Amino acid sequence: MSGTTRGRPRAFDRDRALLEAARLFWRYGYSGTSTRALTTALGLSTSSLYAAFGSKAGLFEEAVRTYAERYREIYRRAVAEEDLPTVVERVLVDSVHEFTQPDDVHPGCLLSSAAMTDSTSTLDTSAHYAELHAWNERALRERVERAVREGETDAVDAAALAGLVESVVHGLSVRARLGAGREDLLATARLAHEVICARFPPPAVTPGGGRRPRAARSR
Structure with missing residues (x-):
């Protein structure tokens, strides 16, 4: 084997690099993750890391945006469902599946991550997270308002x-980060779904199609 072949670097996999970097950022935050730790985890030299992502801050920003958008997509799919109970079910159940993805394809739970308390010179992570949370909650609120309307x-x-x-x-996010398993979290999510949906059963109707007052709930 020639010396040039022996020294050839492995092919650069951007998705894998983002996954490995996100794991470190999620666990230690931006400030607590050194460039040396990143280059070791990614198998890159410092110059190669900068060439690929511009800077440590650029790598962090791309990792946050890449994985944060997966949470927005959960809500985007859920509010497209035809009935409100299914909307709520999809938010809760799909969130659990996202929180408990296998380690080889997922960096961990972003919502309860150390990255959410940190920031960089190029990305205010707290502001980005606040925007994501506000978007998700607004999409859900508007879907409920439409169901009533x-x-x-x-x-x-x-x-x-x-x-x-x-x-x-x-709450499911925090429990996932503390080590709760998928089936345990799904059981909680399904019970929460049952309790929440008990608050908005279909409106009562008369035989002629008009609505009638619902009987008082037993206490």
Whole structure:
């Protein structure tokens, strides 16, 4: 084997590099992740890392945006569902599946990550996360408002309901980061779905098609 062949660097895989970098950033935050740790994990020289991503900050920004968008996509798919119970179910269940992706394809749970308390010179991570959270909650609130407007369910406080679903999602995120397994989290998500959906059953109707007052709930 020639010396040139022996010294040939491995092919650069950008997706794999982002995954490995995200794992470090998620665990240690931006400031706590050194350039040396990144080059070691990615198998790149410092000059190659800068050539690929511009800077450590550029790598961090691309990692955050790449994986954060997966959470937005959960809500985008969910609010496209035809009925409100399925919307809520998709948010909760799909979030659990995202939180518990296999390690070889996922860096860990972004929502409860150390990266969310850190920042860089090019990306205010807290602001980016706040925007993502606001977008998700707004999409869900608007979907609830549409369900009420179209008579799918009786009147409900859309903002409070969206906030409740978001609170459950964040709780699931924390538990996932602490090591809870997928089946355990799914059981919690399904129970939360059942409890939440009990607050907005389909509106009662009369035989002629008009709505009638619903009987008071037993306490």
